[in-house]
Amino acid sequence: xxxxxxxxxxxxxxxxxxxxxxxxxxxHTPTTMTDFKGVVVDLRSDTITKPSDGMKKxxxxxxxxxxxxxxxxxxxxxxxxxxxxxxxEAALFVPSGTMGNLISVLGHCEHRGSEVLLGDLAHxxxxxxxxxxxxxxxxxxxxxxxxxxxxxVDEIPVRLRYEDVHYPRxxxxxxxxxxxxxxxxxxxxxxxxxxxxxxxxxxxxxHMDGARVMNASVASGVSLERILRVCQxxxxxxxxxxxxxxxxxxxxxxxxxxxxxxxRKVLGGGMRQAGMLAAAAIYSLxxxxxxxxxxxxxxxxxxxxxxxxxxxxxxxHPDDVDTNIIIVNLNxxxxxxDQFCERLLMVSEDEINETGDGGVxxxxxxxxTTTVRFVTHLDASLDHxxxxxxxxxxxxRELDSIH
Amino acid sequence: MVGRKKKDVVVxxxxxxxxxxxxxxxxxxxxxxxxxSLSMGALEDGGPGGAVPAQMTxxxxxxxxxxxxxxxxxxxxxxxxxxxxxxxxxxxxxEWLHLKEFQGWLTEGITDDRAHCTVCDKELLAGKSELLKxxxxxxxxxxxxxxxxxxxxxxxxxxxxxxxxxMPHLLRIVDLRSDTVTQPSREMKKxxxxxxxxxxxFxxxxxxxxxxxRxxxxxxxEAALFVPSGTMANLICVMTHCWGRGSEVIVGDQSHLHLWAQGGMxxxxxxxxxxxxxxPDGTFSLNEVRGLVRDEHDPQSxxxxxxxxxxxxxxxxxxxxxxxxxxxxxxxxxxxxxPLHCDGARLIxxxxxLGTSPARIVQACDSVSLCLNKGLGAPMGSLVIGTKExxxxxxxxRKVLGGGLHQSGIVAAAGLWALDHVAPRLSWDHTHARxxxxxxxxxxxxxxxxxxxxxxxxxxxxxxxxxxxxxxxLCQRLASVTDEESDELSEQIVVMALxxxxxxxxxxxxCDIRKEDVRSAxxxxxxxxxxxxxxxxxxxxxxxxxxxxxxx
Numbered sequence: 002x003x004x005x006x007x008x009x010x011x012x013x014x015x016x017x018x019x020x021x022x023x024x025x026x027x028x029h030t031p032t033t034m035t036d037f038k039g040v041v042v043d044l045r046s047d048t049i050t051k052p053s054d055g056m057k058k059x060x061x062x063x064x065x066x067x068x069x070x071x072x073x074x075x076x077x078x079x080x081x082x083x084x085x086x087x088x089x090e091a092a093l094f095v096p097s098g099t100m101g102n103l104i105s106v107l108g109h110c111e112h113r114g115s116e117v118l119l120g121d122l123a124h125x126x127x128x129x130x131x132x133x134x135x136x137x138x139x140x141x142x143x144x145x146x147x148x149x150x151x152x153x154v155d156e157i158p159v160r161l162r163y164e165d166v167h168y169p170r171x172x173x174x175x176x177x178x179x180x181x182x183x184x185x186x187x188x189x190x191x192x193x194x195x196x197x198x199x200x201x202x203x204x205x206x207x208h209m210d211g212a213r214v215m216n217a218s219v220a221s222g223v224s225l226e227r228i229l230r231v232c233q234x235x236x237x238x239x240x241x242x243x244x245x246x247x248x249x250x251x252x253x254x255x256x257x258x259x260x261x262x263x264x265r266k267v268l269g270g271g272m273r274q275a276g277m278l279a280a281a282a283i284y285s286l287x288x289x290x291x292x293x294x295x296x297x298x299x300x301x302x303x304x305x306x307x308x309x310x311x312x313x314x315x316x317x318h319p320d321d322v323d324t325n326i327i328i329v330n331l332n333x334x335x336x337x338x339d340q341f342c343e344r345l346l347m348v349s350e351d352e353i354n355e356t357g358d359g360g361v362x363x364x365x366x367x368x369x370t371t372t373v374r375f376v377t378h379l380d381a382s383l384d385h386x387x388x389x390x391x392x393x394x395x396x397x398r399e400l401d402s403i404h
Numbered sequence: 405m406v407g408r409k410k411k412d413v414v415v416x417x418x419x420x421x422x423x424x425x426x427x428x429x430x431x432x433x434x435x436x437x438x439x440x441s442l443s444m445g446a447l448e449d450g451g452p453g454g455a456v457p458a459q460m461t462x463x464x465x466x467x468x469x470x471x472x473x474x475x476x477x478x479x480x481x482x483x484x485x486x487x488x489x490x491x492x493x494x495x496x497x498x499e500w501l502h503l504k505e506f507q508g509w510l511t512e513g514i515t516d517d518r519a520h521c522t523v524c525d526k527e528l529l530a531g532k533s534e535l536l537k538x539x540x541x542x543x544x545x546x547x548x549x550x551x552x553x554x555x556x557x558x559x560x561x562x563x564x565x566x567x568x569x570x571m572p573h574l575l576r577i578v579d580l581r582s583d584t585v586t587q588p589s590r591e592m593k594k595x596x597x598x599x600x601x602x603x604x605x606f607x608x609x610x611x612x613x614x615x616x617x618r619x620x621x622x623x624x625x626e627a628a629l630f631v632p633s634g635t636m637a638n639l640i641c642v643m644t645h646c647w648g649r650g651s652e653v654i655v656g657d658q659s660h661l662h663l664w665a666q667g668g669m670x671x672x673x674x675x676x677x678x679x680x681x682x683x684p685d686g687t688f689s690l691n692e693v694r695g696l697v698r699d700e701h702d703p704q705s706x707x708x709x710x711x712x713x714x715x716x717x718x719x720x721x722x723x724x725x726x727x728x729x730x731x732x733x734x735x736x737x738x739x740x741x742x743p744l745h746c747d748g749a750r751l752i753x754x755x756x757x758l759g760t761s762p763a764r765i766v767q768a769c770d771s772v773s774l775c776l777n778k779g780l781g782a783p784m785g786s787l788v789i790g791t792k793e794x795x796x797x798x799x800x801x802r803k804v805l806g807g808g809l810h811q812s813g814i815v816a817a818a819g820l821w822a823l824d825h826v827a828p829r830l831s832w833d834h835t836h837a838r839x840x841x842x843x844x845x846x847x848x849x850x851x852x853x854x855x856x857x858x859x860x861x862x863x864x865x866x867x868x869x870x871x872x873x874x875x876x877x878l879c880q881r882l883a884s885v886t887d888e889e890s891d892e893l894s895e896q897i898v899v900m901a902l903x904x905x906x907x908x909x910x911x912x913x914x915c916d917i918r919k920e921d922v923r924s925a926x927x928x929x930x931x932x933x934x935x936x937x938x939x940x941x942x943x944x945x946x947x948x949x950x951x952x953x954x955x956x
Contacts, residue, residue, distance in 0.1 A: 024663075048810045049603045065783065067585045096632045100806020130804035136672045205480030246601065267666040268805050269636020273584050274783030277596070278815075396763045 017117040022041070035120065037347065042385045043367045046334045047296070047325060047378035048219030050244040056284045059368075060304040063280030067273050068094070069266070075276030079283050080250065086286075086394030087235065088226035089252040093261045094279055096270050099129050101176075101249040104264045105208045109234070110259055115139045118160055118205075119175035120146040122182040125210055136268075140169050150180025150188045154195045162204050171357075174200045177210040179217045182368075185300075185326025187217045190228065197231020201351045212249075214321040216242055216324040219293040233257070242293050242325060243285035244379050248278045293377060296325040299377040299386045303327055306390040310397045314404055327375040328368060338367030344396055352395055361392040410477065413464050415442070423447050429474075443475040496530040501570045505539050509548060512574055522564075522572060575885065575896045578925045580840075583750075583862060583903065583914035592821045599817035603810050604801075606629070611813030617819050619787050622823075623772055624763040627795040630789045630816055631807045634749045635665050637773035637786040639805065640747045642710060643673040644790075644797045645771065651675045651709035654696050658682035658719040661712055661747055672805075676706045686717025686725050690736050691708040695883045697740055711737055714747040715765060716754040719904075722837075722863025722912075724757040727765065734768020735761050743770040749786075753861040758828045770794070775818035776855070779833060780863055781826045781915045785815050826915050833862035836913040836922045840864050843926035852878060852909075852932055864911040866901075875903035882909075883926065889931050897928040 046066075052060070066072035076094050083092040095101045102125050105252055106117060110133075117133060119126055121143035125133070133139040136256070142160055144152040162168040176196060180186045202209045209232040216226050228272055229235050234253035239245040250262055272278070304319040304327050314332040321328065331341055348360035368374040377386065415429065426443045442464065464474040495516050500506050509523040519530045524544055528535060538544055562574045577586050588596070602608035616628040631637050638661050642653055645667075653669060655662045657679035661669070670673040678696055680688045687798045698705040714731060715725040737744040746769040748754070748762070755762040765774045771790040776782035788798050802808055809815075844852060844866060851872040854864060868875050882899040890896045904910045913922070 023815055046603070049608075051601050052814065061593045064588060067582070068582065070581075072585075096804065096809055097806045099803065099808060103804075103806050105625060112860055130800065132804045132806075135804055240810045246814045247743060247809045263666065266635065267639075267668045267671055269631065269633045269639050269668075270806060271635060272632050272784040273777045274586075274588060277588070277593075355558070 018191070028094070037348070037360065037362070038362055039353070040385065040388045041362045041364070042363040042381055042389050044375045044377065044381060044389065045364050047376045048191055050242075050378050050380045051096075052281055053379075054248050056245065056384075058282050059280045059284040060277045062232040063276045065274040065276035068275045069273060072279050073274065073276040073279070075281040079279040079286075082283065082286060083237070083250045083252055084309045086225055087229050087237075087252045088233075090255040091258040092250050092252045092283070093258050093265065094275060095236075095249050095251060095265055096272065097240070098210070098236055098238040098249045100230070100268060100270050101130065101238075101251045102129060102208075102210050103132045104261050104270075105134065105236055105251055105253075106173065107264050108135045108260045109206055110137065110139045112170070112172075113138065115172040116142050116162060116169040117173045118142050118144060118157060118171060120144055120152045120177065120180070122150075122173060123175070123177050123192060123210065124181055124212065124338075125175055127239040132141070138245075139172075142171070142275060143227045143389055146180070146183065148181040148183060148186075150186035151192045151243065153348045154192070154199050157199050157205075158197070158203055160217045161205070166174065171205060171325050173314045174205050174207045175210060176207060176232070177212075179213045179220075179324050179326070180231070181213070181326065183319055184328040184374075185213065185216065187220050187323045190221065190223055193228065194231055195356045201231070207231055208233065209235040211235045212238040213241055213324065214276060214355045215290055216297070217291050219290065220297055235340060237322065239282040240297060242378055243282070243289045245281035245285050246278065250282070287377065293325070296377040296379065296381075297323075299381065299383065300325050300327050300375070302386055303375060303377070304388060304394070307393060307397065310394060310401075312401050314400045315393075327377075329373045329375065331371050331373060332404075333371050337358065338369070338371065338373045341373050341396075342367050342392065343391065344400075356391050356395055358388075361388040363389050363392050408486045410463055410465050411799055412461055413442075413474070414461050415454050420458055421584055429681060441473055443473075444460060444806040445866070446476050447479060456710045459679060460854075461950070484677075494531045497532075500532060500535070500669045505536060506573070507570055509539070509544075510535065510794075524545075573885075573896060576921070576924050577898045577900065578914065578917065578921045578928075579900045579913040579927065580917070581900050583778045583781075583912045586916045588781070588783050588818055591825070592781070592818050596814050596817045601813040602813040604812045605808050609811060609813040609816070611820070612816040615786065615816040618820065618823065619774065620789055622762060623766055623774070623789050625766075625772070625789045626792045627790065629795050629802060630812060630819075631786050631788060632784060632809065634747075634773060634775040634786040636667060636802070636805055636807050637669065637775070638745075638747055638786045639672060639797045640788050641771045641773055641790070642669045642675055642712070643801050644794055645710040645743050645745060646673065646675045647797065648709075649674065650706045650707040652678050653710045653712060654678050654680055654693060654708060655712040656682040656714060656717070658686075658717070659712065659714045659747065660718055660749065663719070665813070669780070674708075678708070682717070682720065685721060685872050686714065686720040686723040687729050692734060692738070693733075693736060694732055710745055712744050712745045712747060713769075714749075716750050716757065716861050716863075718750070718863065721865040722750065722753065722861040723812055723856045723858070724754040724860045727758060727760060729882055730765060731768055737768070744768060745771045747771070748772045749775040750778055750861065752827050753830055757834060757860045773814050776822055779914055780819070780822040781824070782818040782822045783815060784814075784938070785819050788821075824833075829915065830862070833913040833915065833917070834860075836917055836919075837862045837864050837911070839922050839923055840911055840913070840929065841945070844932065845931045847930060847932055862913045865904075866911065868907045868908040870907045870910065875905060875907055875909045878909050880905045893927055893931070895924065895927075897924045899928050901923050 010223045033292055063075040065075060068076045079094055080092040117139055119141060126141050146152050162171045178188045180188060197207055209229060214237055218228060234251060234257060236249055236251050240247055240250045300322050301319055304317045304322040307315060307317040308319055312333045315329060317327060317329045329340060342365055345363040345365060353360040366374045410606050424445050424650055426441045429442045442865055462474050462476045463478050465472050496512050509521050511520045511522055513520045513527050517530050519528045519535055521528055524547055528538055561575045564572055565575055566572050598613040602610055606613050612630050620628040655677055659685050661679055662679055670677060680692055681695060683690055698708045700707055717723045734744055746766050750775050755765055771794060774787045776785045838859050841854045841856050841864045844854045845856055849870050853867050868878050879901050882901055885896045902910050
């Protein structure tokens, strides 16, 4: 409950150990949560989405079996569909994207002394607790990432290890699409193809961390199958923008899936009547993919609204927003990401009077030392987004008036 | 020709191309002809010119031996093209079941001149063209499209299964392979759908929190952590206890952790297994444990970091480990300064068997893993239970292993429901297991034996002598239905079990096994008397159906 505690305390204005704020709101009167009658919009991540009634109905009606014996018909159906829509031979349902990536990396790098080439801002490198090293004994070899989410393809043959007793053996190249840290960027198709070409020329397979590849497909209008053409395997999440409660899928060659099933078991991802979760995923394939465009549109609205303020302190450009993730830049001399996030979780009387409707609280995530991340999703409707925009405008103007 | 009987026969369905050849004919219902072959050779020369009518009367002579051979002698009468009266009765032919157009709906009818459409639930005349006409009908096609092309997996009550000859059967399938096969009930699903959810990666799912708090309280430990599976729960516990490099764990040589986790603690956790011989009751020698603990000053040795116990012990037949031994082991671990982990996958079963609370059983344990997806019947999920500090580390390991789920409250809700509604009825599973074991004991078969005293919980181990029958054959036999058996039992019963070794078959009862399933299974088990001393299942005995796993 740590985060809730922090958020509640910030409403009460009572954060232990906090430094003096650099800004002072003119007439700031924090309200308690019990008094708050306005809107709370959570844009910390698209993983917070809850299953809709239609999705729950599908889950309840799903036919299930024991998936460890490979007898769950709904899981089989999901795997078949995902294999088909990605143009791969087979698929495997796994509990999370972290496990999907871990299984893929371990599956490609079976022998001792392996190394993986990947971007330095890759989720696999930054946010998976160094799983490939911790659990697989595999070394990550990072390549600097460009702001558009790509890296220099020529780095692959340069960093590729040749056979030498001093060197580990390069076993895999990993891509990420959409690139999360860079702001949900859709990496260019021609770049993916180029990476594939170069990787093939040096005999390396390519794995795509496609946690949000559905967003990439909708934003670019390119089919999943085309995006993943040069990738041998990919990991695709359902529990993000597609809104299911749990679950991801790995796709790839049939032979790879035999290894993947074993790895899934040893890691503890062998779930029994997982068909209930797979049913949610199937529902999302039918109903939630096309609506991702709305999330992208909402993200654009927020970015435009921030941009229109032409603030010195809070900036964001709509051209930098490809999908449902917005990275907002803050002037480090005036406000830190933590402070900005806190401010968005406070309301003052003046603010309520001016904006009306009881006020708005917005939950977002501090991202780097100078940025904050907003993520739009299906549980944030247009009304919510308008409320967020109202709030942002108020806060930005307040900040600009002080600094 | 002299002495051979002559008869007048009306032949229907005649065609031009039959003239001059021998054709196979089937007799009308009221015919005194046996049917068989009819030689039309004579008509080649003296037959009527032009097209042959569909119905004609011919004079035939039966074969010298009588019966099945006939030869047309002359055309007697060829009526004008009259409206054909359908009076012939074709018998149902088994070969039709192989035809693609009849797959999935055609079965034999009540009488041998009828067929049955299982989709429309209708009796049809057994004629191929008639059946084809039916299959193309709009009503049939609509109903066939609506009916589930994938029959549901093993549901208790009767199941529709298609055998390898394409013939559908209605069977009672009793799935005793494991207690993991249970289906979530309607009420459990309702609880899942009504659960309040949040993102558990942000620790904001209230239902998961409730479950974790409840189980921690139940086991009188400080905290708990929800994970997707028992394998992950055990792996997390071992890795958390063995936080430093070069660790070793003392674990029973028949334990699940050692045998059935794919060597995970070594493969993923870099932890060394040091096995100790499990005794038939699931315990091990405490003296031997002392001998296995490593000298921490010896650089050749890894460091003993943990001792593991499994309660109930599954490989030993689901045996509940005695309380006093658990306490003694706990005391030993304290003395040696080593933590104790209990793989309590089926701990609630042990608590029912021992007549004590689960907390009492694991009193001396520093960590416990408990499964919701076995006898408790939840679709998935397990818990790690320990101190707050332990759980904080365990949470990190859960994340790196890929067990950090988002709105996992939806499955945690099933666990909560199970604790309320399924846990109290676990004793029934034990009763059912004893009933099954009893039925085998009563047969006094020397080929397949079980000791009733060994059945503590919901697991029954049948021991095969490996001379007359081995475990694999026994499982196959239990999953097959012979004509004799279905006649005797008036029911087609399939019992699914697992051969866990060459000589041991495991039966596991669970909440989806009802009284009538136990009754059917015991009746079937009593058919073990078919496995007599010198009689093996004959190679070509009429085995109507053989199901090893349900067809989906």
